Amino acid sequence: MSETTIRFDSFFHKSDEDCFDTIRKAKEILKDECLLLGHYYQRNEVFQFADITGDSLKLSEQAAKTKAKYIVFCGVHFMAEVADMLTSDEQIVILPDSKAGCSMADMANRPAVEKAWESLNSVLDADAKVMPITYINSAANLKAFCGEKGGTICTSSNAEKILSWALSQRQKVLFFPDQHLGRNTAHALGIPLDKMAVWNFRKPNGGLTSEQIEKAQVLLWDGWCSVHQRFAPEHIDDYLAQYPDAKVIAHPEACFEVCQKADVIGSTSKILNTIEASAPGSRWLVATELNLVNRLHEQFKHENKVVDFMAPTVSMCSTMFRTDPQHLAWVMDNLVNGKIVNQITVDKKTTEYANQALQRMFEITHAKAKV
Ligand code: SF4
Numbered sequence: 218m219s220e221t222t223i224r225f226d227s228f229f230h231k232s233d234e235d236c237f238d239t240i241r242k243a244k245e246i247l248k249d250e251c252l253l254l255g256h257y258y259q260r261n262e263v264f265q266f267a268d269i270t271g272d273s274l275k276l277s278e279q280a281a282k283t284k285a286k287y288i289v290f291c292g293v294h295f296m297a298e299v300a301d302m303l304t305s306d307e308q309i310v311i312l313p314d315s316k317a318g319c320s321m322a323d324m325a326n327r328p329a330v331e332k333a334w335e336s337l338n339s340v341l342d343a344d345a346k347v348m349p350i351t352y353i354n355s356a357a358n359l360k361a362f363c364g365e366k367g368g369t370i371c372t373s374s375n376a377e378k379i380l381s382w383a384l385s386q387r388q389k390v391l392f393f394p395d396q397h398l399g400r401n402t403a404h405a406l407g408i409p410l411d412k413m414a415v416w417n418f419r420k421p422n423g424g425l426t427s428e429q430i431e432k433a434q435v436l437l438w439d440g441w442c443s444v445h446q447r448f449a450p451e452h453i454d455d456y457l458a459q460y461p462d463a464k465v466i467a468h469p470e471a472c473f474e475v476c477q478k479a480d481v482i483g484s485t486s487k488i489l490n491t492i493e494a495s496a497p498g499s500r501w502l503v504a505t506e507l508n509l510v511n512r513l514h515e516q517f518k519h520e521n522k523v524v525d526f527m528a529p530t531v532s533m534c535s536t537m538f539r540t541d542p543q544h545l546a547w548v549m550d551n552l553v554n555g556k557i558v559n560q561i562t563v564d565k566k567t568t569e570y571a572n573q574a575l576q577r578m579f580e581i582t583h584a585k586a587k588v
Contacts, residue, residue: 243549324440325394394440
């Protein structure tokens with residue numbers, strides 16, 4: 218066992234194959250002590266080592282259940298924060314590359330959301346009338362804000378349930394940071410577009426008049442995912458002109474115009490399940506992250522299913538891509554040597570309030586529909 222922490226420099230130039238060996242050996246030594254979680258958007262070189270794979274909802278539920286001492290999260294920063302908040306003080310969450318963030322999550326921060334809340338309070342009684350909902354793709358202190366205000370969190374899998382619940386509790390919703398998920402979900406629930414308003418956080422009062430705030434049922438934070446915003450309705454038109462029988466499936470982080478042209482709108486899990494359940498020989502045009510689409514293409518080609526990526530340019534999540542075999546091997550080798558690198562921790566107060574919002578999310582997600 219090494220006395221000191223192994224520096225990343227010694228892994229920087231290692232080949233992928235050497236790193237694979239290190240990761241395999243570390244997994245054999247650490248056994249059940251270490252759980253490796255892999256988000257669907259991870260590159261295959263890393264994804265292949267995950268003990269559990271899934272989207273944000275599934276992985277957060279798994280993090281809440283595991284007894285493993287170490288949770289190595291092959292995802293992005295907000296996911297590791299969620300895992301830390303849902304596990305005990307003794308469990309340690311590690312993000313192989315600490316710079317693996319989410320550009321969408323960075324579009325909302327606590328001071329900006331508090332300022333928005335103050336502005337809303339100058340027009341109406343925000344605490345009584347507005348339910349704050351944050352997408353899970355957000356910093357822990359925004360989840361805590363929602364917990365403090367009686368609000369909750371959603372993922373792309375449960376957004377409809379969460380938004381329905383929110384609107385059954387209060388007149389309006391402030392939805393952050395992804396305007397597209399908010400708009401697509403609200404529209405699916407039958408809320409007209411003229412009852413939604415974009416909150417431009419760079420402008421006073423979100424760039425809205427008091428009348429516009431009063432009229433809106435859903436206030437959409439002006440944030441977006443840099444990956445999913447690259448898909449455009451023309452991509453669908455061009456593809457269908459060539460393959461008229463193809464089906465289109467889009468993640469709800471894609472813009473409204475793309476989702477309106479899609480046959481199916483859904484989270485990464487829904488995309489996977491829908492293509493899996495489709496008839497052999499079917500053809501799909503998919504609007505979501507490239508690594509997932511490429512994996513689906515490989516997974517289903519033996520059934521003669523064709524799974525094509527929607528954008529003509531490469532569009533992958535560059536922050537997920539930061540987690541490479543070198544970083545994974547580095548953190549695993551350190552664990553074998555009793556050293557912890559890149560631990561992600563959230564302070565107690567933030568955890569307490571954020572967990573209120575997370576627990577509320579789990580309850581709403583798993584509540585049985587009333588008959
Ligand atoms: S795909 Fe978009 S929303 Fe998802 S982690 Fe990457 S930047 Fe964030």
